[in-house]
Amino acid sequence: MPDNDAAASAAAPAPARAWRVVLEKIETDLLEGRLGPGDRLPPERELSTTLGVGRSSVREALRVLEVMGLIRTGTGSGPTSGAIITATPRGGLAALLRLQVAAHGFPLEDVVATRLLFEEWIVRTLAAADGHDLTEARAAVAAMDDPSLTPGEFLALDAQFHLDLADASGNVVVAASMGGLRAAIEGYVRAGAEKVADWDAIAVTLRHEHHRILEAIDAGDAEAARTLVHDHIVGYYAATGLSRG
Amino acid sequence: MPDNDAAASAAAPAPARAWRVVLEKIETDLLEGRLGPGDRLPPERELSTTLGVGRSSVREALRVLEVMGLIRTGTGSGPTSGAIITATPRGGLAALLRLQVAAHGFPLEDVVATRLLFEEWIVRTLAAADGHDLTEARAAVAAMDDPSLTPGEFLALDAQFHLDLADASGNVVVAASMGGLRAAIEGYVRAGAEKVADWDAIAVTLRHEHHRILEAIDAGDAEAARTLVHDHIVGYYAATGLSRG
Numbered sequence: 001m002p003d004n005d006a007a008a009s010a011a012a013p014a015p016a017r018a019w020r021v022v023l024e025k026i027e028t029d030l031l032e033g034r035l036g037p038g039d040r041l042p043p044e045r046e047l048s049t050t051l052g053v054g055r056s057s058v059r060e061a062l063r064v065l066e067v068m069g070l071i072r073t074g075t076g077s078g079p080t081s082g083a084i085i086t087a088t089p090r091g092g093l094a095a096l097l098r099l100q101v102a103a104h105g106f107p108l109e110d111v112v113a114t115r116l117l118f119e120e121w122i123v124r125t126l127a128a129a130d131g132h133d134l135t136e137a138r139a140a141v142a143a144m145d146d147p148s149l150t151p152g153e154f155l156a157l158d159a160q161f162h163l164d165l166a167d168a169s170g171n172v173v174v175a176a177s178m179g180g181l182r183a184a185i186e187g188y189v190r191a192g193a194e195k196v197a198d199w200d201a202i203a204v205t206l207r208h209e210h211h212r213i214l215e216a217i218d219a220g221d222a223e224a225a226r227t228l229v230h231d232h233i234v235g236y237y238a239a240t241g242l243s244r245g
Numbered sequence: 246m247p248d249n250d251a252a253a254s255a256a257a258p259a260p261a262r263a264w265r266v267v268l269e270k271i272e273t274d275l276l277e278g279r280l281g282p283g284d285r286l287p288p289e290r291e292l293s294t295t296l297g298v299g300r301s302s303v304r305e306a307l308r309v310l311e312v313m314g315l316i317r318t319g320t321g322s323g324p325t326s327g328a329i330i331t332a333t334p335r336g337g338l339a340a341l342l343r344l345q346v347a348a349h350g351f352p353l354e355d356v357v358a359t360r361l362l363f364e365e366w367i368v369r370t371l372a373a374a375d376g377h378d379l380t381e382a383r384a385a386v387a388a389m390d391d392p393s394l395t396p397g398e399f400l401a402l403d404a405q406f407h408l409d410l411a412d413a414s415g416n417v418v419v420a421a422s423m424g425g426l427r428a429a430i431e432g433y434v435r436a437g438a439e440k441v442a443d444w445d446a447i448a449v450t451l452r453h454e455h456h457r458i459l460e461a462i463d464a465g466d467a468e469a470a471r472t473l474v475h476d477h478i479v480g481y482y483a484a485t486g487l488s489r490g
Binding site: 019061064065092093100102106121 | 266268272275276280281282301305308309310312313314315330331332334337338341342343344345347348349350351352354355356358359362363367416417418419421422426432451480
């Protein structure tokens with residue numbers, strides 16, 4: 001392989017990998033503080049000239065950074081149209097996890113187990129210390145009490161409730177990962193809801209469980225909160241046929 | 246080619262988002278089972294024609310999929326050079342987490358806390374049930390007993406030990422995430438080791454702790470294993486000035 005690579009490099013300086021040069025340059029600039037959130041990347045043309053790679057390679061690297069949530073690209077092509085460093089990890093992580101689940105890189109079972117470990121950590125963390133802002137989570141739970149909600153509306157609020165708890169924990173890596181995992185199994189969760197014969201009965205159970213989870217957090221009972229959220233999630237998967245259990 | 250692309254872009258509606266069309270098409274094909282691991286994507290030219298987008302947009306989407314670990318691209322450009330679906334999530338997750346930490350999208354503190362929650366879950370899981378294969382983890386610990394190792398060699402084996410435990414847990418989402426988080430803080434871990442005055446003393450402590458973690462797992466004592474791995478990681482960060490504690 002070294003020989004082949006060397007030969008290929010000699011013929012054309014590894015054109016297929018030119019985009020990696022751009023990615024690595026931007027990562028180094030980020031690590032060494034030359035670039036940070038809010039900063040604008042040089043325009044495509046300038047990056048192309050500075051790094052000695054084609055504009056199409058620059059564009060490929062920018063797409064990677066955009067999908068990963070590192071930059072927001074402008075719509076124009078003028079001299080000030082350079083992409084802006086945003087570092088909003090949630091979308092990128094969600095896209096990656098969703099695609100990997102779709103491609104069977106991540107078994108659904110492992111995604112569910114990982115979501116569970118995050119959820120348990122989140123409610124334990126919220127119960128163990130005061131000062132977490134649960135306003136959003138309480139609002140989601142209150143909104144779910146409306147009996148006229150369709151299953152789709154209910155599930156959207158339900159997902160929001162769990163994301164609100166993750167956000168309230170204050171750990172953005174956990175919140176982004178949890179959001180990504182939830183997005184990755186979104187389709188399965190909805191399909192599960194469509195399969196149940198008596199949705200109203202399930203909704204009553206879920207409402208009750210959400211209230212009890214908040215009560216355990218408010219009471220500072222980490223172990224009760226952990227058990228409740230565990231049973232809440234495992235119970236839903238069992239009821240809708242998502243889990244093996 | 247850049248000229249052709251420019252001309253095509255000028256004529257086509259919303260040219261900047263054409264690459265998203267390609268991503269979404271591939272995701273749908275994955276979800277609906279028309280594509281799976283080992284399958285080959287159509288060549289660039291064909292995707293371009295079928296989807297009605299420029300070849301540069303196809304290439305941008307393929308780069309995104311490649312960095313995310315979804316596909317491996319060929320080096321040639323012949324009719325059989327289509328990318329292969331691989332779904333190897335580890336590299337993609339590591340790249341995303343590393344870039345987000347570099348761009349300050351993820352605070353180092355939250356990365357460390359998340360790594361800790363994974364590590365605790367991993368050893369609890371390993372201790373709670375028999376049948377996990379710890380051969381690799383034991384080999385890494387044995388190799389670290391060699392007193393002639395440089396700090397760099399020791400840390401490489403140390404990282405391997407923790408990844409081996411993650412792999413042994415059997416949850417590939419946890420293993421890939423843990424590997425990604427570890428890669429994201431790699432630079433900080435090494436910088437920490439360089440700052441300590443008495444590396445040999447730290448190495449003695451780390452060796453001892455690794456053996457005790459394995460012993461607790463072997464004894465099936467989940468709570469002891471959890472506490473040991475917690476103190477092991479927090480202790481290293483404190484000793485090397487990585488944590489605030």
